[in-house]
Every structure is written in C-alpha cells, then in structure tokens.
Amino acid sequence: MKRNLWRDFINVVIIWAILIPIAQTFVFWSIDHLWPAVGSLQGEITKDALTFIYHVTVMVFILVTVPFVYAAIVHRVPLDDKQSAQIHTHAFSPFTFVWLGVSIMINTVVFVYPGMVGLEQLWNISADAKDPLVVDVTGQQWQWSFSYPKQGIMNSPVLEVPVDQPIKFIVKSDDVMHSFWVPIWGIKQALVPGMTRSIVITPTEEVTTDQNPLARVQCSWDCGLGHAQMRAVVKVVSDKEFKAWVASQSF
Amino acid sequence: MGIGVWEGWVKPSFGGEETWINKGVGRYFRFGTEAKATATRYTIFAIATFFIAGMLAMAIRIDLLSPHGMFFANKEQYNEAFSIHGTLMLLAVAALAILGGIGNFMLPPMIGARQVVYPKLMGISSWFVPPAVIAVAMSPMVGGYESGWMGFPPLSTLGGTGIIFYFMGGATLLLSSWAGAINFVATMVFMRAKGMTLSRVPMFVYGIASASVLLIIFVPYTASAFLFNLFDMVVGTQFYALKGGLTLAYQDMFWWLFHPEVYVFVLPAWALWLEIIVVFSRRSLFGRGWAAAGFVGIVAISGAVGVHHFFTQVGDVRLPIIMGLTEMVSVPTGFFYLAAIGTLWGGRIRLTSPMLLVLMSMVNFLIGGLTGVFNSDVPANLQIHNTFFVIGHFHYTILGGMLFTWIAALYYYFPKVTGRMVNEFWAKFHAWWFFIFFNFTFFGMYIVGIDGMNRRIATYLPYLQPMNEWISINAFLLGAGFLIPLVNLVYSYYRGPIASTNPWGGKTLEWQMPSPPPYENFPFGKDPVVVADFYNYEENAPDPVIWVESKQST
Ligand code: HEM
Ligand SMILES: [Cu+2]
Ligand SMILES: [Cu+2]
Numbered sequence: 001m002k003r004n005l006w007r008d009f010i011n012v013v014i015i016w017a018i019l020i021p022i023a024q025t026f027v028f029w030s031i032d033h034l035w036p037a038v039g040s041l042q043g044e045i046t047k048d049a050l051t052f053i054y055h056v057t058v059m060v061f062i063l064v065t066v067p068f069v070y071a072a073i074v075h076r077v078p079l080d081d082k083q084s085a086q087i088h089t090h091a092f093s094p095f096t097f098v099w100l101g102v103s104i105m106i107n108t109v110v111f112v113y114p115g116m117v118g119l120e121q122l123w124n125i126s127a128d129a130k131d132p133l134v135v136d137v138t139g140q141q142w143q144w145s146f147s148y149p150k151q152g153i154m155n156s157p158v159l160e161v162p163v164d165q166p167i168k169f170i171v172k173s174d175d176v177m178h179s180f181w182v183p184i185w186g187i188k189q190a191l192v193p194g195m196t197r198s199i200v201i202t203p204t205e206e207v208t209t210d211q212n213p214l215a216r217v218q219c220s221w222d223c224g225l226g227h228a229q230m231r232a233v234v235k236v237v238s239d240k241e242f243k244a245w246v247a248s249q250s251f
Numbered sequence: 252m253g254i255g256v257w258e259g260w261v262k263p264s265f266g267g268e269e270t271w272i273n274k275g276v277g278r279y280f281r282f283g284t285e286a287k288a289t290a291t292r293y294t295i296f297a298i299a300t301f302f303i304a305g306m307l308a309m310a311i312r313i314d315l316l317s318p319h320g321m322f323f324a325n326k327e328q329y330n331e332a333f334s335i336h337g338t339l340m341l342l343a344v345a346a347l348a349i350l351g352g353i354g355n356f357m358l359p360p361m362i363g364a365r366q367v368v369y370p371k372l373m374g375i376s377s378w379f380v381p382p383a384v385i386a387v388a389m390s391p392m393v394g395g396y397e398s399g400w401m402g403f404p405p406l407s408t409l410g411g412t413g414i415i416f417y418f419m420g421g422a423t424l425l426l427s428s429w430a431g432a433i434n435f436v437a438t439m440v441f442m443r444a445k446g447m448t449l450s451r452v453p454m455f456v457y458g459i460a461s462a463s464v465l466l467i468i469f470v471p472y473t474a475s476a477f478l479f480n481l482f483d484m485v486v487g488t489q490f491y492a493l494k495g496g497l498t499l500a501y502q503d504m505f506w507w508l509f510h511p512e513v514y515v516f517v518l519p520a521w522a523l524w525l526e527i528i529v530v531f532s533r534r535s536l537f538g539r540g541w542a543a544a545g546f547v548g549i550v551a552i553s554g555a556v557g558v559h560h561f562f563t564q565v566g567d568v569r570l571p572i573i574m575g576l577t578e579m580v581s582v583p584t585g586f587f588y589l590a591a592i593g594t595l596w597g598g599r600i601r602l603t604s605p606m607l608l609v610l611m612s613m614v615n616f617l618i619g620g621l622t623g624v625f626n627s628d629v630p631a632n633l634q635i636h637n638t639f640f641v642i643g644h645f646h647y648t649i650l651g652g653m654l655f656t657w658i659a660a661l662y663y664y665f666p667k668v669t670g671r672m673v674n675e676f677w678a679k680f681h682a683w684w685f686f687i688f689f690n691f692t693f694f695g696m697y698i699v700g701i702d703g704m705n706r707r708i709a710t711y712l713p714y715l716q717p718m719n720e721w722i723s724i725n726a727f728l729l730g731a732g733f734l735i736p737l738v739n740l741v742y743s744y745y746r747g748p749i750a751s752t753n754p755w756g757g758k759t760l761e762w763q764m765p766s767p768p769p770y771e772n773f774p775f776g777k778d779p780v781v782v783a784d785f786y787n788y789e790e791n792a793p794d795p796v797i798w799v800e801s802k803q804s805t
Binding site: 064076179213 | 326327330397398399403405406409410498499532533534535538541563564566570571574575578579581582585588589591592593595596597598599600601602603610613614617618621622624625628629630631633634635636637638701702703705706707708709710711712714756788789790792
C-alpha cells in the first residue's frame with residue numbers, strides 16, 4: 001500500500017480552509033456576545049490584546065492540530081501491523097523551514113502588537129494624564145479604603161469616581177500583598193507591602209456594582225482568610241454627581 | 252533483615268561488609284540501591300499523592316458548587332485545601348512522576364547501563380518523598396497554611412504555623428529532585444554503553460538531561476528561599492522580615508526555580524511523545540536535530556523569564572524584555588510539535604492506548620501553551636493575572652500535557668516492568684473519559700476567569716455560579732474516572748495477559764531487557780554496543796545494537 005502524501009497534504013489544506021473561517025467567525029461572535037463588558041480606556045486596550053491573541057491562537061491551534069489528527073485517522077493501520085512506514089528521514093525538509101519562519105513571524109507579530117503597542121498605549125495614557133483625579137487606595141486585611149486627598153475625603157469604603165476622566169490610583173498596603181482589580185476596568189495593579197505603586201485608569205462607562213457585578217473592587221492577590229470577600233462597591237457617575245457626592249462627604 | 256540503612260550505609264561506612272537483599276517485594280520497602288525498585292517506589296508515591304491531592308481538588312470543587320461555599324467549615328479550610336492540593340500536585344506528583352518513576356527505571360537501560368552512578372543517593376532520595384508528603388498533608392493539624400503553594404511572605408509568616416511544614420516539606424521534595432538530577436547527569440555522563448554517542452542517545456535521555464540541568468542550577472535558590480523563610484519563623488532571622496523589596500525578593504527567588512520547573516515537568520514528557528510516536532508510527536524520527544535544538548533552546552531561555560509572573564507587581568522596562576523572552580520560548584517548544592507531526596505524517600499509526608494518550612496530550616498541551624501567549628502578553632496579563640484563566644492555563648499544561656503523557660508512559664512501559672499487558676479496552680475507554688471531562692472541566696476555568704472570577708477565593712458572587720457548577724460536575728466525573736486506570740493497573744499486574752519481551756516493537760535499548768527486567772537490567776555475560784540510529788525505521792535499517800562478550804566476569 002503506497003500513500004499519496006501530496007494528496008493528503010491537499011486534503012489538510014482544504015480542511016484548514018474550511019475550519020479557519022468557521023472558527024474565526026465563532027471568535028468574532030463570542031467576543032460580541034459572550035465577552036464581559038468593558039468600561040475603561042485601559043480595559044479596551046487589554047481587551048483588544050486578548051481578542052487579537054484569541055484570533056491568532058485559534059488559528060494556530062487549527063493549523064497545528066489538523067495535520068496530526070488527520071494523520072492519526074487516515075494513516076492508521078491495524079494494531080498487529082508490522083510494516084515500517086519506509087519514508088526517508090529527510091523528506092519534507094522545506095516544511096521545517098516554513099514552520100520555523102511562521103513561528104518566528106507569529107511571535108514577532110504578537111510581541112509588537114498587541115504586546116509593545118498595547119504597553120506603549122497604556123504608558124502614554126498615564127503620561128498624558130495631566131492633573132488627574134488622585135485616589136489613595138489602601139488595602140489591608142481584609143478591606144479597602146479610598147481617600148481623595150485634594151477633595152479632603154478620607155477613608156471612604158466606597159469607590160466613587162467620575163466618568164471619562166483619568167484617575168490616578170495610588171495603591172499601598174501595610175500588611176500583605178493585595179491586588180487592586182476592578183474587573184470591568186480590565187486591568188489590575190498589585191499592592192506590595194511597604195511600597196507605593198500607581199495606576200491610571202479612565203472609566204468610560206457610568207456603572208455601579210448593583211448594575212453590574214463586574215464593577216466592583218476585588219482583591220485579586222491571596223491575602224488570607226477574608227481574601228474572597230475583600231471587595232468594595234464601585235460607582236462610576238457623571239461629573240456632576242461626583243461633585244455632589246464630594247460636597248456631601250466634606251463637612 | 253532490617254530496613255537496609257544498617258547493611259547498606261552504616262556498616263560499610265565503618266568498614267563492614269555491604270550486605271543487600273535486592274529481591275522480592277521487600278526491596279520496595281527498604282532503603283535499597285536498585286534503580287528499578289527506587290523507580291517503582293517513586294511511581295507508587297506519585298500515584299498515592301495524586302489521589303490524596305486529587306481528593307482535595309474534589310473537596311474544593313464541592314465547595315465551589317455554591318457561591319457561599321458548601322463543603323468546608325470555614326474559609327481557612329478552603330485556603331488550606333488549595334494550598335496543600337497545589338503543593339503536593341506540583342512538588343510530589345508533577346516533579347517526580349516522570350523523572351523519578353519513569354526516568355529512574357528507563358534511563359539506565361536506555362543508555363545501556365546496568366546501574367546508576369550513585370545508587371545510594373538515588374535510593375535515599377525516594378525516601379524523602381513520603382515524610383514530606385505526609386508533613387504537607389498533615390499541616391492543618393499544626394495550624395495549616397493558607398498562602399497557596401507559593402508560600403509568599405509576609406502572608407505566609409503571618410498565617411498558620413503549618414507553613415513550617417510547607418517549607419520543610421517543600422525543601423525536602425526539592426532536595427529529592429535535586430539529588431535525582433545529580434545522579435541522572437552523572438549516570439548519563441559515565442555509564443553510557445559503547446557507541447552511545449551524543450547523536451545516538453534516545454530522546455528521553457535528552458529530556459531527562461535538560462530537566463536535570465535546570466534542577467541542578469535552579470533548585471538551590473528556591474530551596475534557600477524556603478529555608479530562609481523557615482528560619483525567619485523559627486529562629487527569628489530577618490531575611491524576609493522587612494516589607495517592600497524583600498517581599499519581592501522572595502518572589503524572585505521562588506520563580507527563579509519555579510519557572511524553569513515547569514520545563515522540568517514537560518521536557519521529559521515531550522521526549523516521551525517522540526519515543527512513543529516513533530514506535531507506534533513505525534516511521535523514522537523526523538527532525539531529530541530540531542528536537543535537540545528544542546531542548547537546548549528551552550534550557551537556555553527558561554531561566555531568564557521568571558519575571559513574567561511579575562507583570563502586575565513591577566512597572567518598568569523589564570516588562571517588554573521579559574515579554575519578548577517569554578514569547579520566544581514558543582519557538583523551541585514548536586520544534587517538538589514539528590518533530591512529532593513530521594514523524595506522524597505518513598506513518599503507519601497504531602492507535603494503542605499510549606499513542607492515543609500522547610496525541611491527546613499534544614492537543615491539551617497546545618491549548619495550554621497557546622493560552623500561555625495570553626498570559627505572556629503584558630496588556631492581556633494585566634487583566635487575567637490571578638484569575639481562573641491562569642488556573643485553566645497551568646492545568647492544561649501540567650495535567651493535560653504532562654500527566655496525560657505520564658499515564659501514556661505507564662501503559663507503555665507496564666509490559667516491560669511487570670511482564671503483563673494492561674487491558675487495552677479499559678485503557679482507551681479511560682483515555683477518552685479523561686480527555687473529554689478534562690477539557691470540559693478546565694476549559695470552563697478559562698471562561699469563569701474571563702468572566703471575572705479570581706483565583707483562591709472560597710466564596711464568589713452569585714453570577715458566577717452556573718459556570719462553577721458546570722466545572723464542578725465535570726470535575727467529579729473526571730476524578731471518578733481515575734478509578735479505571737487504578738483498577739486496570741492493579742488487575743493487570745496479577746491477571747493481565749503475559750507480555751512478550753518487546754510487545755510494541757521498540758528499538759531503543761530498554762526493550763532489549765527481559766520482561767520483567769532482571770537485577771542489573773541486561774542478562775550477564777553480554778554487553779550492548781550501539782552501532783546505529785535507534786530511530787531508523789527504513790526498510791533494511793541496521794539493528795541499532797550488537798551484543799558482545801562482557802570483559803569482566805560475573
Ligand atoms: C484532578 C483534577 C483537578 C482538579 C479538579 C483541580 C482543581 C483545582 C482548582 C479548582 C484549583 C483552584 C483553587 C483556587 O484557586 O481557589 C486548583 C489549584 C491548583 N491545582 Fe489543581 N486540580 C486538579 C488536578 C491538578 C493537577 C494534576 C495538578 C498538577 C500536577 C494541579 C495543580 C494545581 C496547582 C499548582 C494549583 C494552585 C494552588 C494555589 O493556588 O496555590 N491540579 N486545582
Ligand atoms: Cu486578597
Ligand atoms: Cu513562569
């Protein structure tokens with residue numbers, strides 16, 4: 001029995017050509033319909049990164065699995081077969097160079113976009129944020145507190161912020177590691193005890209924890225017993241409402 | 252009689268005569284020096300630990316059926332459960348199953364050796380495992396620990412006193428792999444048969460060699476970090492007592508080993524893919540040089556990328572460098588797929604249970620590896636770090652990639668080790684069961700992670716419940732399925748059909764041993780000399796080994 005490996009290869013190409021568009025359509029659909037809401041500029045950047053990599057990896061998955069699953073099905077022989085496959089070791093050497101080239105290329109692409117480009121964008125938004133609203137975030141076992149030094153608000157248990165403005169969160173912890181994460185904002189920053197770190201986030205969506213549970217502060221670094229419940233309520237409101245809230249807080 | 256310490260170690264140290272009993276079932280319970288008994292011990296310890304840690308996983312999943320937790324009495328117990336689960340699975344199952352169990356058994360015969368260089372070191376290293384596993388598993392009795400399998404201070408030093416057992420147990424298990432690695436390297440350097448040149452050594456030997464090199468270089472850092480932290484707690488030193496930089500210093504020392512450690516897990520598994528694929532495709536190994544380059548590339552890069560666990564902790568120029576380096580690892584990783592696919596393509600593929608499991612583990616690892624690209628991308632990482640997405644990712648690579656291959660190797664070598672065949676039907680049945688419920692369970696974890704569930708939480712918000720129920724139910728089916736191979740292996744050990752010496756038709760030297768292999772692997776009087784490639788399956792390929800009269804008499 002002689003195999004026609006070129007015909008098999010054409011079959012693989014046909015299967016790729018069928019599966020890849022179907023899978024990519026599914027990826028688009030799932031991002032539109034299943035992906036959780038995103039409510040900040042930074043979150044758009046991280047979501048773009050996730051989406052792009054999702055497209056690329058689904059394609060790579062199909063490119064890699066089809067040939068070997070195909071071989072496992074079509075080139076199968078009965079278990080008591082004793083013949084050797086008799087193919088020369090160095091057959092298909094162009095294949096290896098195509099493989100090498102493609103894998104380096106995909107790597108480079110993913111490194112540049114979304115990697116470097118996304119990082120650059122994140123850094124630029126922080127650098128461009130002139131005179132942002134400053135919020136001091138303190139994490140301690142097991143609660144959050146938020147202070148607004150310029151507004152004179154100390155230790156609010158609720159994080160209330162205005163929409164469409166860059167906000168600089170200065171995060172600190174005095175006990176153990178925590179991590180400041182508002183899932184809907186799509187980005188997090190770890191709190192290292194004894195160190196001060198900051199992160200700029202620009203919410204773009206008016207939303208409260210009641211409306212969407214993704215809009216919550218959630219500690220995302222294991223900090224012991226109360227870690228799971230180390231949450232805080234988030235309210236992203238209009239500038240006017242925010243000013244009113246500030247006024248009601250300061251006596 | 253005795254347990255072997257006196258006859259084997261103490262007495263000869265004082266000039267007495269060394270007296271060993273390396274026969275019968277007894278050798279598995281003694282401090283013996285025989286590689287195969289040590290390997291069997293490692294395998295049994297790994298299986299037992301897998302079941303202990305697996306039961307904890309089941310408990311975690313029962314708890315997560317409800318947003319408020321429904322199994323553990325309190326959150327502390329939940330935290331202890333995932334901490335112990337992770338510690339045991341990684342340090343006592345993933346790190347030792349293939350290296351200790353398959354490696355100690357098969358590496359010496361594969362290079363044509365009758366014995367290893369340091370049989371005593373190897374014999375004792377396996378006995379480090381049970382006390383360490385018991386200490387970690389029993390830690391709740393002395394206060395438990397809730398800082399996960401990483402034991403990061405300051406949480407670890409503030410939390411339960413059981414962390415002392417974690418640091419001691421962890422350091423002991425690391426020492427066990429370290430001693431094993433030294434023995435492997437020495438054995439590979441000094442004990443190779445004649446003609447076993449670098450271009451002829453089997454792939455599995457490359458896999459063990461690379462894993463051992465990583466262990467030898469990197470274990471000391473992390474083992475020291477464990478010990479420093481332990482000293483901080485018990486004798487009041489101040490290594491990590493300060494906050495800030497030193498908190499991160501521990502994390503640095505921790506990942507210094509534990510990033511390379513993931514390659515310690517998978518490199519031997521990838522090597523086994525190639526071993527098994529060649530045999531069941533009856534096709535010459537494709538791209539051997541590329542696979543070798545893959546080992547070298549990964550060993551070279553993997554030590555430098557530990558900071559990819561720090562993307563949310565640091566915010567400077569290290570980010571792009573580490574991102575680039577981490578993503579580069581995918582290139583040498585791809586070489587294993589290249590070699591595997593090139594070999595399968597056009598082969599005469601016999602889908603036996605080991606082969607099936609290898610193919611499945613190629614699919615699973617691919618998913619795990621590709622989701623690693625999400626983690627390695629800094630912007631994406633800032634969202635998914637410390638969520639269930641990461642839990643999905645590493646279970647895909649370790650359980651889906653490495654442990655599927657371990658089970659493949661258990662089926663593959665079972666006839667050689669015991670002289671009997673496993674039941675193919677049930678082996679395949681379990682393979683499919685495992686594959687389906689594994690994917691149902693752990694793919695769900697990617698989804699809850701994206702939906703905003705972070706890791707290590709005993710309670711969660713109600714909107715996440717449906718997905719958690721799906722994961723838990725599939726996890727129970729997955730877990731229950733492990734009774735199948737357990738029964739299959741035990742039953743086949745006593746009742747399986749008698750295996751021939753070389754039931755799969757492998758060409759590498761371990762298949763030249765009788766089944767089960769005698770005390771020093773090969774029958775006395777003849778020594779192997781390697782004269783050709785083991786992976787040449789062309790027609791009229793020369794026999795890779797000839798046997799010559801031994802020089803020394805026995
Ligand atoms: C048998 C099926 C398994 C199930 C259902 C399972 C389930 C889980 C779950 C739900 C968690 C997350 C706990 C949390 O963050 O709250 C977890 C953590 C973990 N699992 Fe598994 N697991 C299984 C097998 C394994 C295996 C085979 C390994 C490795 C060899 C492993 C290694 C780990 C590690 C390292 C962690 C992290 C622990 C930590 O956060 O410190 N698991 N597992
Ligand atoms: Cu926390
Ligand atoms: Cu890593």
